[in-house]
Amino acid sequence: MISFSASANGMRGSEIRRLMALAADPSIISFAGGMPNNSLFPVADVDAIWNSMSQKAKQDAFQYSPTPGFPPLLKSLSEYLKSKKLPVDKSGLIITTGAQQAINLVAKVLVDPGDLVITEYPSFIGAVAAFKSYGADLRGVSMDAEGIIISELEKTLARASRKPKMLYINTHFHNPAGITYSMARKQALIDVLAKSNVVLLEDDPYSELYFDNADASRMTPIAAMAGADIPVCYAGSFSKIFGPGMRLGWLFGPREIVDKCELAKQSMDACSPAFTQALAHEYLVRGKLAPYLAFVRTAYARRARLMLDALRKNAPAGVSWTRPRGGFYVWVTMPESADATDVFNRAIAKGAAFVIGSAFDPEGKRNNCLRLAFSHTPEDRISEGVEIICEAMKAVLKAG
Amino acid sequence: MISFSASANGMRGSEIRRLMALAADPSIISFAGGMPNNSLFPVADVDAIWNSMSQKAKQDAFQYSPTPGFPPLLKSLSEYLKSKKLPVDKSGLIITTGAQQAINLVAKVLVDPGDLVITEYPSFIGAVAAFKSYGADLRGVSMDAEGIIISELEKTLARASRKPKMLYINTHFHNPAGITYSMARKQALIDVLAKSNVVLLEDDPYSELYFDNADASRMTPIAAMAGADIPVCYAGSFSKIFGPGMRLGWLFGPREIVDKCELAKQSMDACSPAFTQALAHEYLVRGKLAPYLAFVRTAYARRARLMLDALRKNAPAGVSWTRPRGGFYVWVTMPESADATDVFNRAIAKGAAFVIGSAFDPEGKRNNCLRLAFSHTPEDRISEGVEIICEAMKAVLKAG
Numbered sequence: 009m010i011s012f013s014a015s016a017n018g019m020r021g022s023e024i025r026r027l028m029a030l031a032a033d034p035s036i037i038s039f040a041g042g043m044p045n046n047s048l049f050p051v052a053d054v055d056a057i058w059n060s061m062s063q064k065a066k067q068d069a070f071q072y073s074p075t076p077g078f079p080p081l082l083k084s085l086s087e088y089l090k091s092k093k094l095p096v097d098k099s100g101l102i103i104t105t106g107a108q109q110a111i112n113l114v115a116k117v118l119v120d121p122g123d124l125v126i127t128e129y130p131s132f133i134g135a136v137a138a139f140k141s142y143g144a145d146l147r148g149v150s151m152d153a154e155g156i157i158i159s160e161l162e163k164t165l166a167r168a169s170r171k172p173k174m175l176y177i178n179t180h181f182h183n184p185a186g187i188t189y190s191m192a193r194k195q196a197l198i199d200v201l202a203k204s205n206v207v208l209l210e211d212d213p214y215s216e217l218y219f220d221n222a223d224a225s226r227m228t229p230i231a232a233m234a235g236a237d238i239p240v241c242y243a244g245s246f247s248k249i250f251g252p253g254m255r256l257g258w259l260f261g262p263r264e265i266v267d268k269c270e271l272a273k274q275s276m277d278a279c280s281p282a283f284t285q286a287l288a289h290e291y292l293v294r295g296k297l298a299p300y301l302a303f304v305r306t307a308y309a310r311r312a313r314l315m316l317d318a319l320r321k322n323a324p325a326g327v328s329w330t331r332p333r334g335g336f337y338v339w340v341t342m343p344e345s346a347d348a349t350d351v352f353n354r355a356i357a358k359g360a361a362f363v364i365g366s367a368f369d370p371e372g373k374r375n376n377c378l379r380l381a382f383s384h385t386p387e388d389r390i391s392e393g394v395e396i397i398c399e400a401m402k403a404v405l406k407a408g
Numbered sequence: 409m410i411s412f413s414a415s416a417n418g419m420r421g422s423e424i425r426r427l428m429a430l431a432a433d434p435s436i437i438s439f440a441g442g443m444p445n446n447s448l449f450p451v452a453d454v455d456a457i458w459n460s461m462s463q464k465a466k467q468d469a470f471q472y473s474p475t476p477g478f479p480p481l482l483k484s485l486s487e488y489l490k491s492k493k494l495p496v497d498k499s500g501l502i503i504t505t506g507a508q509q510a511i512n513l514v515a516k517v518l519v520d521p522g523d524l525v526i527t528e529y530p531s532f533i534g535a536v537a538a539f540k541s542y543g544a545d546l547r548g549v550s551m552d553a554e555g556i557i558i559s560e561l562e563k564t565l566a567r568a569s570r571k572p573k574m575l576y577i578n579t580h581f582h583n584p585a586g587i588t589y590s591m592a593r594k595q596a597l598i599d600v601l602a603k604s605n606v607v608l609l610e611d612d613p614y615s616e617l618y619f620d621n622a623d624a625s626r627m628t629p630i631a632a633m634a635g636a637d638i639p640v641c642y643a644g645s646f647s648k649i650f651g652p653g654m655r656l657g658w659l660f661g662p663r664e665i666v667d668k669c670e671l672a673k674q675s676m677d678a679c680s681p682a683f684t685q686a687l688a689h690e691y692l693v694r695g696k697l698a699p700y701l702a703f704v705r706t707a708y709a710r711r712a713r714l715m716l717d718a719l720r721k722n723a724p725a726g727v728s729w730t731r732p733r734g735g736f737y738v739w740v741t742m743p744e745s746a747d748a749t750d751v752f753n754r755a756i757a758k759g760a761a762f763v764i765g766s767a768f769d770p771e772g773k774r775n776n777c778l779r780l781a782f783s784h785t786p787e788d789r790i791s792e793g794v795e796i797i798c799e800a801m802k803a804v805l806k807a808g
């Protein structure tokens with residue numbers, strides 16, 4: 009009889025995992041996976057990079073990297089972050105094993121069991137799981153088309169019996185909501201947090217994936233706007249701009265927090281893979297990122313258009329959805345009485361899948377929404393898949 | 409003012425980190441780093457592997473892998489583990505981000521703050537740090553040339569006011585002690601643990617690195633000997649048989665423990681790098697491991713011989729050291745009154761470095777020992793470096 013820790017006793021294989029496993033059947037048209045389609049990866053760039061690296065550079069890629077990161081990548085990544093107006097000279101920076109690890113580390117150094125953590129509703133499933141694994145007490149605050157609703161956030165802050173440890177948000181092309189914070193909402197959020205001194209964890213993996221170049225100027229991270237007003241931890245990722253299989257992300261923010269995260273990382277995985285850090289460094293310094301982004305922005309814009317067109321043509325009355333201007337996701341909202349699991353069961357029987365809304369509710373209650381990812385599905389099957397899901401929604405709404 | 413978690417408040421940049429930073433100066437002959445020399449990595453194998461992978465296989469390498477691991481690698485690794493007589497069909501297996509993550513995950517799912525964890529003295533610094541990060545109360549049990557001293561372990565078990573959660577050991581070519589468990593000691597350990605039902609975490613990253621082929625038969629993991637008598641978690645690593653920069657290890661053991669670790673891993677880093685998992689899979693199935701091991705065994709044996717010869721010629725009276733038959737390390741013991749930090753300070757002033765013994769004491773007290781790693785130092789500087797350290801020991805012993 010194994011005696012597990014309190015944290016392990018709280019973990020279980022969830023309903024979501026069971027549904028995701030069903031969605032992984034290759035005969036299913038799946039909008040479940042929040043990842044790029046394999047055909048979109050910059051394979052030729054890595055071919056060219058690896059084959060022109062010196063023997064010494066290749067050997068370095070086989071070795072441990074220092075815990076904070078492979079020094080050349082820390083330098084090239086700093087240049088990239090400077091171009092986003094982030095206060096690089098005044099902040100800490102470490103390379104992490106995906107942004108998931110950055111989120112996990114911030115939770116580890118801030119959260120004790122029972123501590124209050126505020127997220128948006130809906131929120132990223134991986135962040136919610138990380139916060140729960142440290143025993144956080146979660147509250148979800150609703151969003152509108154411009155971001156978290158400030159009056160709702162103020163109410164939640166006022167009602168809290170003790171100061172929340174952190175607010176976690178996803179600023180641009182939100183996972184799963186598909187929305188982007190307006191510049192005004194970002195500033196309003198800074199103003200509210202400045203009064204409460206809650207740490208902001210800003211997760212920003214999608215901001216490079218805007219469909220319209222005119223939106224580029226709206227992509228300023230809150231971490232670049234906040235100055236010394238509030239402590240902002242900024243988590244980023246190479247997963248959407250290079251490849252998730254590299255397992256590279258970063259944590260940028262106040263030195264005292266990032267230093268603690270580095271200590272925690274040391275005993276978590278010692279360092280992130282030097283092998284893929286070396287490739288990412290070459291990818292940045294050889295100027296491969298900009299042309300790759302131009303390519304994927306077009307590809308994702310086309311996919312989003314196919315999905316939005318199919319929703320417009322097929323969605324039943326009473327259903328609404330977000331119109332993403334970038335990223336991977338459309339968030340579909342049914343009337344409150346409708347259940348996304350019913351829709352899932354009907355849709356998968358006809359050959360299409362998605363992720364049910366309750367997966368993204370930090371409080372695990374609401375299930376009248378669907379997350380549809382257009383990033384991974386073969387382009388020529390998007391319309392057909394959306395039609396199947398719309399038919400399933402119709403049947404559920406009629407039955408209800 | 410940031411309010412950190414209890415776990416983060418316990419973390420600090422240690423004295424060891426300061427000394428390691430001094431040892432990193434390239435003008436220093438350093439025996440501090442427990443890693444391969446860069447010249448020894450199988451670069452040509454990876455050149456050949458990458459350039460002959462199909463476009464589809466390369467694309468798969470850019471994608472997320474499932475949390476338990478890249479399915480082809482799970483299969484090829486299982487074959488490898490079967491060849492070590494491990495009970496693959498009855499056990500759980502996940503790929504981890506280095507063996508460090510495997511150790512961290514087992515601690516996460518077993519240890520609550522205040523729980524008792526037993527290690528050897530001396531013990532691996534990364535494991536000790538991981539256990540401490542979950543609030544473990546650590547006890548170190550002494551070793552002799554054949555492994556942990558059974559009578560001492562029995563005393564520690566009998567004295568414990570509550571059942572320890574786990575015993576952590578390093579079976580072959582111990583880090584830092586350089587010793588290897590005899591087959592008799594492994595069996596004696598199984599017999600003791602069978603009575604106490606404590607989980608054994610067997611960390612075995614060095615067993616392939618024997619210098620003498622006659623020793624191969626002594627490398628049987630306890631996890632292969634224990635049957636159903638005791639729960640054994642077996643952590644392994646690609647770091648010493650392929651390259652640490654791949655960040656790949658594994659956790660093998662009872663399904664109920666490994667399943668919990670998989671859930672914890674999901675919110676820790678989602679998955680290990682598919683990119684390096686794909687390379688490691690090809691490395692295994694193309695039969696590159698066996699010839700590489702033949703090559704590095706000879707290289708490390710030569711390095712160990714140089715170090716042991718230099719110790720024999722130069723070490724002062726009253727100092728003893730282990731004679732490793734494999735792996736990376738020699739453990740040097742001075743009289744109890746001598747202080748390794750004094751030796752370090754004198755040696756580094758003359759141009760040589762190592763890791764002081766207190767780094768490996770789970771109770772952080774004893775500091776009369778030195779860990780010398782012969783794996784990373786340029787071969788032609790090993791004798792000179794050992795001479796410097798022996799001179800420093802002489803000076804300290806004389807002064808004391």
